[in-house]
Amino acid sequence: MIPNGYLIFEDESFLDSTVAKMNALRKSGQFCDVRLQVCGHELMAHRAVLACCSPYLFEIFNSDAEPHGVSHVTFEDLDPEAVEILLNYAYTAQLKADKDLVKEVYSAAKRFKMERVKQICGDYLLSKIDSQNAISLRNFASSMGDGRLLGKVDAFIQDNLLEVSEQEDFLKLPRLKLEVMLEDNLTLPSNGKLYSKVLSWVQRSLWENGDHLERLMEEVQTLYYSPDHKLVDGGLVIEGHSEVFGGEEDHLQFVQKKPVRESTQRQMSCSSSGSLSPSNQAANVPKQTARREWKYIASEKTANNIYLCLAVLDGVLCVIFLHGRSSPQTSPSATPCLMKSLSFEAQPEELEEHPLSPMHYARSGLGTAALNGKLIAAGGYNREECLRTVECYDPKEDHWTFIAPMRTPRARFQMAVLMGQLYVIGGSNGHSDELSCGEAYDPHADEWAQIPELRTNRCNAGVCSLNNKLYVVGGSDPCGQKGLKNCDAFDPVTKTWSNCASLNISTCPHSTIYFTKFCTHDLNCQTFNLIDGVSELGRHQAAVCELDGFMYAIGGAESWNCLNTVERYNPDNNTWTLVAPMNVARRGAAVAVHAGKPVTGTWVIWEHF
Known part of the structure; x- marks a missing residue:
C-alpha cells in the first residue's frame, strides 16, 4: 500500500x-x-x-x-x-x-x-501455594521485602492456619508458650485485642527488662487476666502485688519485675562508650520499633480458652501457644499457679524450716541427686547462660563446693545415681535444642565421661535407677509440641540402650481432633493424638522415683494439660499400671521417698513455678 x-x-x-x-x-x-x-x-x-x-x-x-x-x-x-x-x-x-x-x-x-x-x-x-509450603513462601517473601506477595501469603495462612500448623516447616518455628490465669466466669478477649496485648508484652520484656526472645521461649510464661479485664504479671500475683500494666487498650504497657542481668548492668555502666542508660533505653524504644517487624498474622481458637497464633516478634516468625486457665479449684487437672502451694502428697512428721547456705550460682531447670550423703546440683539456666557447672552440698558442714563441670551445658533435665556414679541424660543446651547426649560422673576421679546417646532427643524427661539399670521416662519431643510416652533403659555394663514398655494408653469417649490435640468436649480428659476414640498419654516434666522395686511416674504434663495421674512400672513383666491419682495436677514437681512408707505416705511433692 x-x-x-x-x-x-x-x-x-x-x-x-x-x-x-x-x-x-x-x-x-x-x-x-x-x-x-x-x-x-x-x-x-x-x-x-x-x-x-x-x-x-x-x-x-x-x-x-x-x-x-x-x-x-x-x-x-x-x-x-x-x-x-x-x-x-x-x-x-x-x-x-x-x-x-x-x-x-x-x-x-x-x-x-x-x-x-x-x-x-x-x-x-x-x-x-498450599499448607505445606506456605511458611517457606512467607519466609521468602519476607526476605525479598515484597509487601504484595507477603500480604497474599498471610491471607492464605489466615484462612488455613490449622492445616498449615500441621506441617513440618511450622513445627520447626520458634515457640512462645503463655499461660493466662483467669478468674471464674472470665474469658479471654477477642483474638485481635488479645494478641495486640501479647505483642506489647513481648516488646516491653525485651526493651525495658533486657530479656532476649530466646530466653522467653525456654519456659512457659505465666500472666494473669483480672476480673476488670486487665493483664498483670503472674509473678506479681504470686507475690501478693497487684500492679497493673494494661487495660482495655490495644497496646499493653507491661513491665516484668525481674532483676537486671549482670551483662545489662555492665553495658549500662559504660555510658562513655555510648551504651544506653535505663532512661535512654526506654526513650529509644520507638527507634527499635522501626528496625524490626512486629506483626500479628493469624490465630485460631482451637478449644475453650486455647489459642494458636502465628506472629512476627522482633523480626522473627514465631508460633504463640496461649492457654487461658481457670481457677485451680475447678478441676484436679488444672494447674495451680496463682498461689505458692505448700501442699504435699504425704503425711511426714512436722517439717522445720531454716535457711541453708546458698549455692554459688542461681539456677533454674537444674538437675539434682544425692550422692554419697551429699546433694548434687548440676547445670540449669542462670539468666543468659546455660550452665555446665556442678555444685556439691555437704549437709554436715552446710557448705557448697564445686566439683568437675559437665562436658555439655544443659538444663531441663533430671539425673540419677547408678552403681556409685551420677548420670545426666538429655535436656536442653540453652539454644532451644533438645539433647540426646548423656554423661556419667565418677566421684573418685572427679570427672565426667560421655555415654552412648539416646535414640530420641528429649528434655524434661524423668530419670531413675532401678535394678542396676538407668531408666529415662517420657519427656518433650524435639519439636516441643507434645509429651513422649516411650521409655528407655541403659545398661552400664554393656553400655547399651534398650526399649522398655511405653507409658499407658487410655481411652477417651470423644473423637474430635484439633491441632492442640486436646479433647474439645472435655479439656480435663488428659488425652493426646485422638484416633478412633483412643489416645496416647505422654508425659513431660513428670517426677520419677523408685520405691520397693517399682518405678513411679508422677504427674507431669501433656502439651498444655497438667496431669494428676500416676503410673507404676514393674520391671519383672515390663508393664506400666495406673495407680491412685494425686489430688492436684502438677508438673515440674520434685519427689522423694520418705521413711520407706507406703504410697500414701511416701511422696513429698512441692509445687514448682
Missing part, C-alpha cells in the same frame, strides 16, 4: 527473526560488550539490550568510566541459571523457568529491578 507517495511495509516475521539472531549472537559471544560474572560463571551479552531491560544494569553501564570498553559486572549471590533465564527473556520476551528455579529467578529480577518479571514469578508462586 502506497498512500501519499510513501512505501509502508510491515514484516511480521522480522522482529522474531531478529531477536532470535541477536540471542544466537549472545550465546556465541559475537559482538558482545559486557561480561556478567555470576558465581564463577561467565555470561556474555550486549550492553544496549540489557540496559533496555534492566534499570539496575542501565545505571551501572551509564556510570562506566570507559563506556566503549567491555564491561564486567560481578554477582556472587545470584544463581547462574536464573540469570541466564533473564538474559533469554531480555532477548526474546519469553520467560521459561523450571518450577524449582522460580524463586532464584525472582531474586535475580529483584536485583536487576525487572519489576514485571518479579510480578510474574510472584504470581506463579502464589498459584502453587
Whole structure:
C-alpha cells in the first residue's frame, strides 16, 4: 500500500527473526560488550539490550568510566541459571523457568529491578501455594521485602492456619508458650485485642527488662487476666502485688519485675562508650520499633480458652501457644499457679524450716541427686547462660563446693545415681535444642565421661535407677509440641540402650481432633493424638522415683494439660499400671521417698513455678 507517495511495509516475521539472531549472537559471544560474572560463571551479552531491560544494569553501564570498553559486572549471590533465564527473556520476551528455579529467578529480577518479571514469578508462586509450603513462601517473601506477595501469603495462612500448623516447616518455628490465669466466669478477649496485648508484652520484656526472645521461649510464661479485664504479671500475683500494666487498650504497657542481668548492668555502666542508660533505653524504644517487624498474622481458637497464633516478634516468625486457665479449684487437672502451694502428697512428721547456705550460682531447670550423703546440683539456666557447672552440698558442714563441670551445658533435665556414679541424660543446651547426649560422673576421679546417646532427643524427661539399670521416662519431643510416652533403659555394663514398655494408653469417649490435640468436649480428659476414640498419654516434666522395686511416674504434663495421674512400672513383666491419682495436677514437681512408707505416705511433692 502506497498512500501519499510513501512505501509502508510491515514484516511480521522480522522482529522474531531478529531477536532470535541477536540471542544466537549472545550465546556465541559475537559482538558482545559486557561480561556478567555470576558465581564463577561467565555470561556474555550486549550492553544496549540489557540496559533496555534492566534499570539496575542501565545505571551501572551509564556510570562506566570507559563506556566503549567491555564491561564486567560481578554477582556472587545470584544463581547462574536464573540469570541466564533473564538474559533469554531480555532477548526474546519469553520467560521459561523450571518450577524449582522460580524463586532464584525472582531474586535475580529483584536485583536487576525487572519489576514485571518479579510480578510474574510472584504470581506463579502464589498459584502453587498450599499448607505445606506456605511458611517457606512467607519466609521468602519476607526476605525479598515484597509487601504484595507477603500480604497474599498471610491471607492464605489466615484462612488455613490449622492445616498449615500441621506441617513440618511450622513445627520447626520458634515457640512462645503463655499461660493466662483467669478468674471464674472470665474469658479471654477477642483474638485481635488479645494478641495486640501479647505483642506489647513481648516488646516491653525485651526493651525495658533486657530479656532476649530466646530466653522467653525456654519456659512457659505465666500472666494473669483480672476480673476488670486487665493483664498483670503472674509473678506479681504470686507475690501478693497487684500492679497493673494494661487495660482495655490495644497496646499493653507491661513491665516484668525481674532483676537486671549482670551483662545489662555492665553495658549500662559504660555510658562513655555510648551504651544506653535505663532512661535512654526506654526513650529509644520507638527507634527499635522501626528496625524490626512486629506483626500479628493469624490465630485460631482451637478449644475453650486455647489459642494458636502465628506472629512476627522482633523480626522473627514465631508460633504463640496461649492457654487461658481457670481457677485451680475447678478441676484436679488444672494447674495451680496463682498461689505458692505448700501442699504435699504425704503425711511426714512436722517439717522445720531454716535457711541453708546458698549455692554459688542461681539456677533454674537444674538437675539434682544425692550422692554419697551429699546433694548434687548440676547445670540449669542462670539468666543468659546455660550452665555446665556442678555444685556439691555437704549437709554436715552446710557448705557448697564445686566439683568437675559437665562436658555439655544443659538444663531441663533430671539425673540419677547408678552403681556409685551420677548420670545426666538429655535436656536442653540453652539454644532451644533438645539433647540426646548423656554423661556419667565418677566421684573418685572427679570427672565426667560421655555415654552412648539416646535414640530420641528429649528434655524434661524423668530419670531413675532401678535394678542396676538407668531408666529415662517420657519427656518433650524435639519439636516441643507434645509429651513422649516411650521409655528407655541403659545398661552400664554393656553400655547399651534398650526399649522398655511405653507409658499407658487410655481411652477417651470423644473423637474430635484439633491441632492442640486436646479433647474439645472435655479439656480435663488428659488425652493426646485422638484416633478412633483412643489416645496416647505422654508425659513431660513428670517426677520419677523408685520405691520397693517399682518405678513411679508422677504427674507431669501433656502439651498444655497438667496431669494428676500416676503410673507404676514393674520391671519383672515390663508393664506400666495406673495407680491412685494425686489430688492436684502438677508438673515440674520434685519427689522423694520418705521413711520407706507406703504410697500414701511416701511422696513429698512441692509445687514448682
